[in-house]
Amino acid sequence: MSAVPAFSQTLRRHQLDLARGQTSVLQVNVGLLCNQACRHCHLEAGPARPEVMDAATMEQVLAYARRGRFQMLDITGGAPELNPNLELLLEGACALLPRVILRANLTALASDQHRGLIPVLAKNKVVIxxxxxxxxxxxxxxxxxxGVFERSLECLGLLNQAGYGQPGSGLELDLVVNxxxxxxxxxxxxxxxxxxxxxxxxWGLSFNQLHVFANVPLGRFKTWLLASEGYEPYVRRLAEGFNPCALAGVMCRGLVSVAWDGYLHDCDFNQAAGLPLGGRRTHISEMEGPPPQGQPIAVGEHCYTCAAGAGFT
Amino acid sequence: MSTYYDPQDLPRFAEIGQQAPELAQKFFDYYGAVFAEGELSAREKSLIALAVAHALQCPYCIDAYTQACLDKGSNLAEMTEALHVACAIRGGAALVHGVQMRKQAQKLSL
Structure with a gap:
């Protein structure tokens, strides 16, 4: 059986380039600290990770959001709730951007320590x-x-009680299935x-939308695939599902991803793979506006995940 | 490999068309149509196929439909229940023949 071709080679075979369109989404990874250590996590987030975005970098993120006129801020981690300065980012972002999303693992938010964040999220109409x-x-x-399943159900219950996922509330609760x-x-x-x-x-629970995402063969998931001798077959299946039409909608064309230390990447997966935006390490403070249209996007084998089937948003 | 079943044979299934391409094409077209979304979802059809695969004890089909069930969002609990359906029908089919056994035994017995 022949080797899986490099993603860049597959692009060339289809006479395609992967370049930026208009960038309207600013994704911020506020740290790799997490109360969970999920086995599919491409960033290998977990309780022992010290990397957490500080308040000064958050201020730089807000300043960039303002001068870049982004339409959406997408906050991710780790578990963003574990960042002690999260409210600073949330309040600032909600005053600046039409749409703010918080990616939650549904257990940190349900904890006694962090459930007080739910009314703050609701007041600011943050999408969860x-x-x-x-x-x-x-x-x-x-x-x-x-224990994650029961605690996730408990969190969905708390969010429903706060109005999230309820018709007419204007509070959006979306689910992600991997x-x-x-x-x-x-x-x-x-x-x-x-x-x-x-x-x-x-369970008497409700939500708005559900998104289905494939697992990206990076980080802890890649380690598991390699250990179970499943890496090559997994990547091969992704590559066999390559859909040129899916490239038009991949998130990296319209998003820029900020790591916990303020450095930029084309997406969260390139952050995990150590591929910087525009081919060189660039800090958010150096950016005047969104990355220019037409700028090439750094690619690797993991890009087959987003280019397979219907794509990845 | 000197066994009757080789996992590497499954991806070669299409070779069966080499001596009878038209018949094979009809079969594969039909097969694809059977598993498309219809009144039953593709996920439900994969669970049925998994159960039938166990009833037929086809190792190729067990591998293929384990993967297909997981790909379509089924979990191991659902797949195990499907397997018990196959088991119940196979077991029931054996046991119900006991009526014939009993009738024959009664006929031959004093």
């Missing part, structure tokens, strides 16, 4: 995107750790329908 990989506790916890292993992401519309029915009938 929560990880909820499976309706099956065993499968969810195989990915995310013991496969709990070396298999493909299921079809999104059918999965959303199934999760909506099951969450309502079994």
């Amino acid at each position: 995107t929560g990880s909820f990989p499976s309706l099956n506790a065993q499968q969810a916890e195989a990915q995310r750790g013991p 496969p709990a292993g070396a298999f493909q992401a299921p079809e999104q519309a059918a999965t959303a329908k199934r999760f909506r029915q099951a969450l309502a009938s079994r």
Whole structure:
């Protein structure tokens, strides 16, 4: 069996370039500290990680959001709730941008220490995107750790009580499903329908949208794939699913990703892979505005994840 | 490899068309249509296929439909329940023939 071709080679074979369109989304990784150590995490976030964005860098993020006239701020981690300065970023961002998203793992937010953040999020109409990989506790916890399933359900209950995911509240609660292993992401519309029915009938819970994302072969997931001799077959399946049409909608064309230390990447996956924006290490304070249209996007083997099937948003 | 079943044979399934391409094409077209979304979802059809694969004890099909079920969002609990459906029907089919056994035994017995 021949080797999987490099992603750049596949682009050339299809006579395609991967370059930036208009960049309107600023994604901020506020740190790799997390209360969980999920086995699919491309950033290898966890309780022992010291990398946390400081208040000065957050101020630089807000200043960049202002001068770059971004339309959306997408806050991710680690568990962003564990950053002690998160409220500073949230309040500042909500005053500046039409849409602010917080990617939550649904356990940090439900903890006694952080559940006080829920009214702050609601007041500012922050969109919450929560990880909820499976309706099956065993499968969810195989990915995310013991006890996570029950605590995630508890968090969804708290968010529903605060108005999130309820019709007419204007408070958006979205779920993210990642496969709990070396298999493909299921079809999104059918999965959303199934999760909506099951969450309502079994637990009386509701949400707005559900997004299905494939696992990216980087970080802890890559380590597991290599150890289980599944790396090559997994990447091969992704490569066989290469869809030239999916490239038009990949997130890196319209997003710039800021790492915890203020350095920039084309996306969160390139951050994990150590690929800097524009081919050189650039700090957020050096940027006058969004990266220019047409700027080439750094690619690697992991890019097959977003270019397979219907793509990745 | 000197066994009857080789996992590397599964990706070679299409070679079966070499001596009868038209028949193979009809079969593969039909196969694809059967597993498309319909009144049953593709996920449900994969669970049925997994159960049938166990009833037929086809190792190629077990591998293929384990992967397909996971790809389509099923979990191990659902897949195990599907397997018990196959087991119940196979077991029930054996046991229900006991009626014939009993009738025959009664006929032959004093």
